[in-house]
Amino acid sequence: ELKVEQNPLFLSMQEGKNYTIYCNYSTTSDRLYWYRQDPGKSLESLFVLLSNGAVKQEGRLMASLDTKARLSTLHITAAVHDLSATYFCALGSSNTGKLIFGQGTTLQVKP
Amino acid sequence: EAGVVQSPRYKIIEKKQPVAFWCNPISGHNTLYWYRQNLGQGPELLIRYENEEAVDDSQLPKDRFSAERLKGVDSTLKIQPAELGDSAVYLCASSLDGSLGEYFGPGTRLTVT
Numbered sequence: 001e002l003k004v005e006q007n008p009l010f011l012s013m014q015e016g017k018n019y020t021i022y023c024n025y026s027t028t029s030d031r032l033y034w035y036r037q038d039p040g041k042s043l044e045s046l047f048v049l050l051s052n053g054a055v056k057q058e059g060r061l062m063a064s065l066d067t068k069a070r071l072s073t074l075h076i077t078a079a080v081h082d083l084s085a086t087y088f089c090a091l092g093s094s095n096t097g098k099l100i101f102g103q104g105t106t107l108q109v110k111p
Numbered sequence: 112e113a114g115v116v117q118s119p120r121y122k123i124i125e126k127k128q129p130v131a132f133w134c135n136p137i138s139g140h141n142t143l144y145w146y147r148q149n150l151g152q153g154p155e156l157l158i159r160y161e162n163e164e165a166v167d168d169s170q171l172p173k174d175r176f177s178a179e180r181l182k183g184v185d186s187t188l189k190i191q192p193a194e195l196g197d198s199a200v201y202l203c204a205s206s207l208d209g210s211l212g213e214y215f216g217p218g219t220r221l222t223v224t
C-alpha cells in the first residue's frame with residue numbers, strides 16, 4: 001500500500017529557531033511536492049522536487065529529496081510568525097498525475 | 112491569470128439531500144481533479160479528468176457520487192443523497208498536462224447535518 005507519512009504532525013516553535021519536517025514514502029516516484037495551507041484556505045504550491053539530491057530554497061524554507069531513502073525534508077530557518085500554517089508533502093507521478101498526500105504538519109510559530 | 116474557481120464556497124444541507132459543486136479550471140489546463148479533504152487530513156483524490164474523459168475514478172464512491180466535465184472545461188461534482196460522513200472540504204485542482212504541479216481552487220466546505 002502506498003503511504004506518505006509526515007512527522008511531526010504538530011510543531012510549535014519560537015521565532016528565530018530552526019526545524020525540519022520529514023516526509024517518508026513507501027514506493028518510488030519521480031516527483032515530490034510540498035504545499036502550504038493556511039486555515040480555511042486552499043493549498044499553495046511551494047516546491048516540486050524531481051530528482052535525487054534535488055534541493056530548492058525559497059526564503060526561509062528549503063526542501064530536499066533523497067529518493068534512495070524515500071525521504072524528503074522541509075527545513076525552516078529562523079522561523080517567523082508568517083510561516084505558521086499546515087505543510088503537506090505529496091508524492092506524484094509523471095505517468096498518472098495523481099498526488100498522494102501526507103497527513104500534514106501544522107506549524108505554529110510563536111513570537 | 113485567473114486561478115481555479117469553485118462555487119459555492121460553503122454549503123450546509125440535511126442528510127439525504129442532493130448537493131452539487133462546480134469548478135472552472137485555469138484556462139488551457141487539460142487535467143482536472145476533484146479531491147476531498149477531511150478535517151485534519153491531507154486531500155484524497157476522488158476523480159481525475161484528462162479533457163472530458165475520466166481517467167481515474169477508482170476512489171469515487173459511485174453509489175452516491177457522480178461527476179462530469181462537459182466540453183473538457185468546467186466540471187460538476189454531485190452527491191445524492193448526502194450522508195453525515197460526506198462533511199468535508201471538496202477541492203478542485205487543475206494542471207496543464209497532468210505531470211506538473213497542480214493548482215488548487217479555494218474549495219467548497221460541505222456540512223451535512
